[in-house]
Amino acid sequence: MPIRQIAVGRYQEETHPNTLKMALAEFISTLIFVFAGEGSGMAFSKLTDGGSTTPAGLVAAALAHAFGLFVGVAVSANISGGHVNPAVTFGLFIGGNITLLRGILYWIAQLLGSTVACLLLKFATGNMITSAFSISSGESVWNAFVLEIVMTFGLVYTVYATAVDPKSKGNVGILAPIAIGFIVGANILAGGAFDGASMNPAVSFGPALVSWDWTNHWVYWAGPLIGGAIAGVVYELVFISHTHEPLANTEF
Template identity: 65%
Template sequence: MPISRIAIVSLAEAGRAGALKAAISEFILAIIFVFAGEGSGMAFNKLTDNGSSTPAGLISAALAHVFGLVAVVSAGFHISGGHVNPAVTFGTFVGGHITLFRSILHWIAQCLGSVVACLLHQFSTGGLETPAFSLSSGVSAWNALVFEIVMTFGLLYTVYATALDPKKGDIGILAPMTIACIAGANILAGGAFEGASMNPAISFGPAVASRSWDSHWVYWLGPFLGASIAAIVYNNLFIKPSTHETLPSSEI
C-alpha cells in the first residue's frame, strides 16, 4: 500500500533551501497559470457580453488551460514538480513521492499565488468581476462532487503514468502535454455543469476575490478524493514491486 510510504515530515527539510525554492516556484507558477486561465474567462465575458458559459466560451477556457498548463508544468517540473495544484500535491503525497512538510508549503504557495493572480486581474481590468466556480442550474453539490472526483482521478492517473512511474521511459518528455490534454478534455466534459476545477487553488483565488463561497467545499473534497484514489490505484497496480522473478527473455 502506498500509505506505508507516506513521509510525514523530515526535520532536516525545514532548513533546506530546496524546500523553500520549490514553494516559491509553485507560488510563481500558480500566478502565471491562474492569471491565464481566469483571464481567458474574463476576456471572453468582456468581448461577448458574458458569453463565457457558451460553447465557444467553454472551448476558449479549455484551450487557455491547456496552453497554460503545458507551460507551467514544463517550467516547474525540475524545481518543484510543477504541481500548481493542491490535489496533485496531495496525490503525490499519498503515493509517498513528497513529504507532508513540503506538501503544506506547496498548498500555501499555490493558494496564495491564485489569490494574487485574481487580485492582479481585478486591478488591471479596473475592477471587473473575477467569477468564482459555481454549479449550473439543475446540478447538485453531490453531482458536482462526483464530477470532480472522476475528473481529478483522470488527471492524477495521467500524472502518475507519464511523470511519476519509474518505468515511464521516454514518454516522460510528453508529461506536460498529456497532463494538459486530459485537463482540457475534462473542462470540455464538465465545465458546463460545475466549472471543472480539478484544482482547489484555482477555485480558491476567485472565491476570495469575489467573496463567493457557494458549494466551495466541493472543489476541495472532490479533487482530494479523486487524487488519493488515483494514487492508491496506480501505486498498487503498476508501481508496486513485483514478487515474481523475471523470466529470461528466451523463456518469454
C-alpha cells in the same frame, strides 16, 4: 503499499533553501496558470458581453487552461515536480512521493499563487469580477461532487503515468506537461458546463477569496482531494513495480 511510504518529513526540510525554491516555483507556476485560465474567461466575457458560458466560451476556457497548465508544469517540473495543484500534491503524498511537510508548503504556495493571480487580474482589468466556480442550474451539489472526483482522478492518474512512474522516463516523461494539459482541457470540455470543472482547489480558492463568494466551495476541495487520493492509491498499488529503487533520503 502506498501507506507504508507515507512520510511526515523533518522540520528542517521546511527552511531548506532547495525546499523554498521548490515552493517559489509552485507559486509562480500556479500564478501563471490561474492568470491565463481565469483571465481567458474574463476576456471572453468582456468581448462577448457575458458570453463566457456559451459553447465558444467553454472551448476558449479549455484551450486557455490546457495551454496555461502545460506551461506551468513544464517550467517547474525540474524544480518542484510541477504539481500546480493541491490535489496533485495530495495524491503524490498518499502515494508516498512527497512528505507531508513539503506538501503543506506546496499547498500554501499554490493558494498564494492563485490569489495573487486573481488580484492582479482584478487590478489590471479595472476591477472586473474574478468569478468563483459555481454549479449550473439543474445540477445538484452531489452531481458536481462526483464530477470533480472523476475528473481529478483522471488528472492525477495522468500525472502518475507520465511523470511519476519510474518507467515513464524518456519520451513519455517529456510528454508529461502536454498530456497533463490535455487531460485538463478535455475535462473542461466534458464537465465545464456542469460545475466549471475545477479539478484544482487552488484554482477555485483564488477567485472565491477575491470575489468573496464561498457558495458550495467545499465541493471544489473535497472532490479533487478524494479523486487525487484514489488515483494515487490505484496507480501505486496496481501499476508501479515496488522493486525499483526507493526514493532518495532527501525526499523524506
